[in-house]
Amino acid sequence: MSNIDVNQLAASAKTVEIVDLKQTTIPIMGEGSTKKLLICAAGIFFCYFYYGILQEKITKGKYGEGEQTEKFHYTLSLVFVQCVINALYAKIAMTIFTSKERDSTPNYLYAICSLTYLGAMLASNHSLQHVSYPTQVLGKSIKPIPVMVLGVLFARKRYPLAKYFCVLLIVMGVAMFMYKDKGSTKKTEDQPFIGVGEFLLLLSLTLDGLTGASQDRMKSFHQTSANNMMLHINVFSVLWLAIGLLATGELFEFIGFASRHPIVLFNMISFSIASALGQMFIFITVTTFGPLTCSIITTTRKFFTILASVIIFQNPMSAQQWAGTSLVFVGLGLDSVYGKEKKNKS
């Protein structure tokens, strides 16, 4: 990405924020912003595609040979490295592009948001130790629903009725597309209905919703910029994680693990660079179009990635997957027409 691109994105983010505040509580989609939305979506798709591959490689990979084989269970350390690199990236971007940005966002809002953001990431990363990667992706596919509901409850967001309907169609479509009935792995009677993995996914979704609500508040009441949001949320997260790493003793266990398997460091740093680049687009989307639009992009990203691989490798699609795909496209199509208010009359 060239310097000019980043500057243009940042400048255009600012413009839309100002227009948004004056005229409406729901993002306006002018021609320029549609282009920007597509650039952000493409950036999120590309960076998080690589992010997903590395996440699975790190958390599900086997380290060592034979009896010496070890599993990776250092979620705090992984998210710590990720947040450090995210924060560094935001700081560099601010120094180079927008050093004079004023920020009226109170620190307590950043502190709360970083706790929920971090909790959501830790819970979803940790769930991978209890459920498979496809199950985690399926569970998190309903993310726009908690983001929308908690935004309405805690950030006084208001959406047209059509928006609720479109979000429901998209989420149902993605979930239908992802869901695979595993007939052979039936639950036995003494297995609980909700296991640890499912509980962690529910927790992660709730925290995603609360993160969205606090970001909605920052956007509406403080016009927080993308770089400021990215920097402060990650710096607070680094602080919480440093406390967690020391309190649990994971830091020392992880240092031992990394010295036995140094490849993990390389993968973690590549993962974090993909995360930082992806987060830049995430925060531009959040501060320009709001956390709900962002969660729709991140959710449909997973769907489109799998759909692309099905098409590229010419795998057959089940009737359920066709139905799911149709729902997603109908939902996205209707959303682009009816899901937003053109202008606030007041």
Ligand SMILES: Nc1ncnc2c1ncn2[C@@H]1O[C@H](COP(=O)(O)OP(=O)(O)O)[C@@H](O)[C@H]1O
């Ligand atoms: N609203 C947001 N604010 C900050 N970071 C976000 C937001 N949405 C997503 N992210 C970042 O992007 C990562 C991937 O998000 P996503 O694709 O929705 O997958 P998941 O939440 O299932 O891990 C998150 O772990 C987080 O680091």
